[in-house]
Amino acid sequence: MVGPLKFEGPCTAPVTLKVQGTLKAPSDPKRLRDDWVAFRNVEGLTVSGGGIFDGQGAIAWWSVDNCAKTGKCNSLPTNLQFTKLTNSKIEGITSLNSKLFHMNILNCDNVTFQDIVINAPKNSLNTDGIHIGRSTMVNITGEP
Template sequence: MVAGKRAADFDVKKYGAKADGKSDDSTAIANAWKEACKSTRPRNVVIPKGNYLVGPIKIQGPCQAPITIRADQAHFMAPADVSKFKSQNGWFSFQSINGFTLLGGIFDGQGQIAWKQNDCAKTGKCGSMPINLSLNKITNSILQDVTSLDSKLFHMNVLNCKNVTLQHIKISAPEESLNTDGIHIGRSNGINISGADIKTGDDCVSLGDGSQQVNIEKVSCGRAMASPSEA
């Protein structure tokens, strides 16, 4: 890359995103990603400041070159109705991407209704509840300055990933929220969590089978007294 020049930007507003908190911006974000994914050079998907009603959405690779999603002041809101997620178990689902960077973004799962419907403690079946950010087969990637609020189930699920760093992460859900683990890691290698503030209703960081070379540092764990949206 030539000094002083940034990778070309794909602005989601040019693809029809309204960022008004009322219109469904899923298609606009997905289309911007798809176009960036086709490029043979590093690209930026830019999500400007605003409120984005989204989901569920799948951010899918493989891509031709590294991609950065810049969502520094974007506030994403999930549908509150659990029935909207029958097609997938993750709200933002990132799959099969190498060289991915996510910078910023507040991901509000709006899980209050879902927590009342969550009966997996009785049935043992929790798959019907969506995870805020689901990472599957992600390699050589970074998530930085990301906030996850009020997820319906786990906040972040890291599965089948390799060489992924999560830094400056903030996670919050009230104490009464069931099964809202902060970060769950399974069947992954080389996962680094550095600098995280996790206050939720279940595990702070949980490790599943097949996890290797996991480094966790500078993480504070606790309980949020009330939902951030109700404060």
């Protein structure tokens, strides 16, 4: 059980985070108001290790904010937020059962997402895969 986590710069030296095993978000809606895991303002970030980020959306969250009925899902947290990253690589990780979007990429430049797995059951709510906004040179690939 982990969260919320914020990795925030400014960082101008390379930073590497290896995630191995499964990190689980809080299942209690009162314990998580913003995005669950956020990376902000880092140059040269590498996230790897084969780890799983399990948002546990089905436990309490999807029943609390049933956007399929209300049409409003904006109050739910995103599993992984990447904001203002440059020259970075995110590889070999899994986002599972996000409460809302799995990954939100904003104001990033020259970032590669490689061998990313996004998994949500068919009865999940608005668990879109990857949202990209105001970014340049974002590459998403399944090939090494």
